[in-house]
Each structure stands twice: as structure tokens, then as C-alpha cells.
Amino acid sequence: MPNSAIIFSGVRTRFAPSPTGFMHVGNLRTALYEYLLAKSMGGSFVLRIEDTDRERLVEGATDTIFQTLKCAGLIHDEGPDIGGPCGPYVQSERMHLYRPYAEQLVREGKAYYCFCTKERLDQLRLSSDNPDSAGYDRHCRTLSDDLVAEQLALNMPHVIRQKVPLEGVTTFFDHVYGEISVPNKDLEDQVLIKADGFPTYNFANIVDDHLMGITHVVRGSEYLSSTPKYNLLYQAFGWNIPEYVHLPLIQGKNPDGTVSKLSKRHGATGFEDLVAEGYLPEAIINYIALLGWCPKDNTQEVFSLEELVRAFSIDGISKSPATFDYDKLDWFNSEYIRAMDARAFYEHAAPYYRQLGVDEALSATLLEVLQPRITKFIEIPEKISYVKALPEYDLSLFEHKKSKSTIETSISMLGKLTDLLSDISEWNKDSLMSRLTALAESEGVKNALVMWPLRIAVTGTLVTPGGAVEALLLIGQKESLNRIEIARARLSIFNN
RNA sequence: GGCCCGUUGGUCAAGAGGUUAAGACAUCGCCCUUUCACGGCGAAAACAGGAGUUCGAUUCUCCUACGGGUCACCA
Numbered sequence: 001m002p003n004s005a006i007i008f009s010g011v012r013t014r015f016a017p018s019p020t021g022f023m024h025v026g027n028l029r030t031a032l033y034e035y036l037l038a039k040s041m042g043g044s045f046v047l048r049i050e051d052t053d054r055e056r057l058v059e060g061a062t063d064t065i066f067q068t069l070k071c072a073g074l075i076h077d078e079g080p081d082i083g084g085p086c087g088p089y090v091q092s093e094r095m096h097l098y099r100p101y102a103e104q105l106v107r108e109g110k111a112y113y114c115f116c117t118k119e120r121l122d123q124l125r126l127s128s129d130n131p132d133s134a135g136y137d138r139h140c141r142t143l144s145d146d147l148v149a150e151q152l153a154l155n156m157p158h159v160i161r162q163k164v165p166l167e168g169v170t171t172f173f174d175h176v177y178g179e180i181s182v183p184n185k186d187l188e189d190q191v192l193i194k195a196d197g198f199p200t201y202n203f204a205n206i207v208d209d210h211l212m213g214i215t216h217v218v219r220g221s222e223y224l225s226s227t228p229k230y231n232l233l234y235q236a237f238g239w240n241i242p243e244y245v246h247l248p249l250i251q252g253k254n255p256d257g258t259v260s261k262l263s264k265r266h267g268a269t270g271f272e273d274l275v276a277e278g279y280l281p282e283a284i285i286n287y288i289a290l291l292g293w294c295p296k297d298n299t300q301e302v303f304s305l306e307e308l309v310r311a312f313s314i315d316g317i318s319k320s321p322a323t324f325d326y327d328k329l330d331w332f333n334s335e336y337i338r339a340m341d342a343r344a345f346y347e348h349a350a351p352y353y354r355q356l357g358v359d360e361a362l363s364a365t366l367l368e369v370l371q372p373r374i375t376k377f378i379e380i381p382e383k384i385s386y387v388k389a390l391p392e393y394d395l396s397l398f399e400h401k402k403s404k405s406t407i408e409t410s411i412s413m414l415g416k417l418t419d420l421l422s423d424i425s426e427w428n429k430d431s432l433m434s435r436l437t438a439l440a441e442s443e444g445v446k447n448a449l450v451m452w453p454l455r456i457a458v459t460g461t462l463v464t465p466g467g468a469v470e471a472l473l474l475i476g477q478k479e480s481l482n483r484i485e486i487a488r489a490r491l492s493i494f495n496n
Numbered sequence: 497g498g499c500c501c502g503u504u505g506g507u508c509a510a511g512a513g514g515u516u517a518a519g520a521c522a523u524c525g526c527c528c529u530u531u532c533a534c535g536g537c538g539a540a541a542a543c544a545g546g547a548g549u550u551c552g553a554u555u556c557u558c559c560u561a562c563g564g565g566u567c568a569c570c571a
Binding site: 050055180186222225228319331369371372402456468 | 498499501506508518520531563564571
């Protein structure tokens, strides 16, 4: 018999993903809460890979799990890559452990061998009154010992099933949902060991949680309905039942206004996809932390991971499902961007404008103009594309009600600006600003009447980050004058 | 369909028998202003419905409706 569980002190949580693809934000949030729960109570966070489904294995998926956790800052204390006292931490490497436990249950009459074929089971489902609700009919539950021995001796393919009590009620306590009771007659004799010899998730899960000393099982609420079966298993072994913390689902908003479980059609739902779309890992973590959990002092919204650890408590977790809101994520992302110091912002932003071929010397202006205005860094190229090339634009852009700018005033102002700007020797913010405001003053008009046509002529863009002065700075004197000439030439059709 | 869970503004949510039912995002308006954004101020917007219990229910109980989850040799 394998060793029994090592005795640990303190809280131990585990993140147990299966390597079947990318990291869904729902899974990430589960990992986050497991991390927060453990760390907030000075405990350990364990990573375990559940790869018992050989058919759904995806190459590289385990690396994605490692990278995502690292990138999100959820550092585990034990896991496949760093080891620990309960290794190995990959279920396929613990294969030898599970069957003896299952056989122990068989010997004790709490589980049994089942030789039913896939075909029989399919047939069972089809012939049932209600194909959707048919469970296993417990055909092999009462096979004689002799018959079982005979089948086994013949090497007949088989599984091991849990023998669920036919009567009674199983009750468990969940820290989020409270006490939940289910009649045992509604529980199926689930498979523990599959025909390929691998344990099912249902079985490996409880064996490993026990052996690894997991004190708090945190998982999505979709496991709520199978929890009674797990408890029956713990009881069958005489093991302690862990604390349960089931999490509300994360839903997505459908185009028709309804909601359903968050999936690809709602937009990016993988951590990597969100990062690729321009969301900062810290912002994603901050946002999903608040999806289904609320701090005691709920005046604060922006939390670092350390702050989350300090603020976290189980009773702040809500029962009702939350809808993923990209607008709110956007807001968090901009908050994180605005809070960056100059160096960090530069490091994130520079690659985007360099890729546009914009001169490094313009960084100062660019940074100042961009930081308060972007929600994601990937927006940078489209926001400043006018710097590299004057876009085609409609002359109607020169008309702007709020600035009182019209075609006529534009023609007039641009004429004056040509002279004024050719004349400037120091092409910097202060001198440009003072010369332009001086012009407005001498003309007896508002600054906007000068700035509007200038900005349009120089950028050809209705909305730009920063104003006319910044645009002039970014484009340079020569090209600015060139663009003003282009505008004047085009506007000349309105003369006469 | 059986079983389980849920339901406070468009979204995230606080509130746990007596409150003008917080706050944030989004929306709209105003201010600031060189367009936009930032910032400031403000507006609109909610206890799913019905029975109880109670002097009083958003808060407790039950029912209904709606939403979700689950019923695999997937996790």
C-alpha cells in the first residue's frame, strides 16, 4: 500500500489544470483564488498537472500553464518543475498509486469491477426513456465473485466503479454555497479506474488531494453536483474531507443580450489572447479578482497582487455568476498604464512607435501625449499614424462648430501661419505655443480658431492625441510647412 | 427531464429585518481646454413576481418565473 498522506500544518491549496489547451480566464481566476487563499493564510499553493485523459492531451499545454502562472505572478510552492515533498506532481507519473487504492475499495465492498462494454453502455443510453438522464444501470454491481475472478483471469477489459449507497443522503458544506444535500439514489456508480488503466479525474483527484495534504479544494461551481460522490469516497477511505470553496461561473455577454458560459465567441478568453490584445497581466489579474469576489473595504478597486493577498477572504466570494465585461477590463488597463512611471511606459510604448519608423528623438513628446490617452499599447500605431504620412482627408474637417472654424477662417489662418511658422527658429513647445497664442491674440480670436485649422492641415486627422503644438513637434518644421501648403492649395478651390 | 445552484441599475457589486439602497465601469450633461483624452462636477438607472413570518421585509420561509450548472471509461 502506498504511503499515507504526509502531515502538513497550515492551509494548502492546489491548482490542478489539465493540459488540454490554452488558459481560460475562468481557470486563471480559480488559480488566483487558490493562490490568494493560501497566501492570505500563510499556506502553500501547489500546482498539479491532471493529465489522465490521454486523448485530450495537447502538446505544449503544460508549458503554457507554467508561463501563464509565472506571467501572472502566481508562484507555486510545489509543482512539477520545482518538486516538493509530495511529488511527482504530474498524474501520469503517479499511475502506480491509484489502482491499489481502488482495489482496496473493491476488497472492502465499496467498489466493484465492471466489464460492461462501451457498446452496452451506449445502448443503455439510447434505450432509456430519457436518453439525457440515463445513468449506469449497475449491471455489474452484483456479479458473483467467481464470475469476476473468471473474467479477470481471462484478461477481460474492465473498469472499477464506485459502489454508491442506494439509500440515504449525502450532505456537505461549502464555504460559498453553504450546506448542500443530495439523495444518494441520484448519484451514479462512477468510474474510478478506466479500461486503459488510468484513473478518472474523479478518482485521481481525491487520492492526490489526500496524499498531498490539500486542506481547501477551490474549483468552479460546475463541480458542485459531483462533490457528494467525492465525499462518499473520502468516507470510504476514512480520510478527512477537505474544506470546499466552489466559485461562481464567469459568463459572457451574447450579441442578443443574453449571457452564457464565457467562450471564444465572446471575444478573447485565454490569458495569452488577452495579453496579445494589449491587456497587461496585472490588469487582467486585478479585474478577474473582482469578478466574483469583493473586498471587505470595497472602496478600493485597483489592487496589486500583494494587496489582494492582504485583502482576500473567503466570505467575500459571491454565489451568483458574473459576466465578463471588456469595458471594465479596458478601464483597469488604462489605470495601470496611467500609473506607470516614465521608464516603464517608455519600455512598453517604444516598440510600437519604432515599428512605425518614428524617430526616437520624439519620444518625450510622444510619451507625454500618449500615456493619458491609450487604453492598450497596441492602439499606438493607429493613433499616431499621421506622423509618418499625411492621410487623405476631406476638406470638411476644417469646419468645426465648437472652435468656430470654417473653410474661410481656415484659409485665412493658414495663410498667416505659413509666414509665422517659416519664421520660427526654435522649434519647441514653448516657442510654438507662445507664437501661436500671440497670433490668436493679435487677430482677436480664440486660440481654437488658430489651432483647429493648423492641426487639421498638419495631421489630416479629426481626432489626434495631443494638440496642434504636439503635432507640429512630432512632424517637424519642414514637413509641417509642406502640409500646410498642401492644405492651402486644396482649399484654394473655395476662393472666388 | 431528474438533481443542484443562483436572481440588487446595461455590467461588477455593497448592504444580512427599519438606509435618501453605497461605490466602480459604461451612458448622458456641464466645467476645464488646442481636437481627443485626463481631471472636476452632476444626471439617469436596481432589490424578478407572488404568498407568508413580522409592527416593519431587498434582507427570513415557501411557491412560481427566469438564468445557470450537472447527469462520460472529460476534467
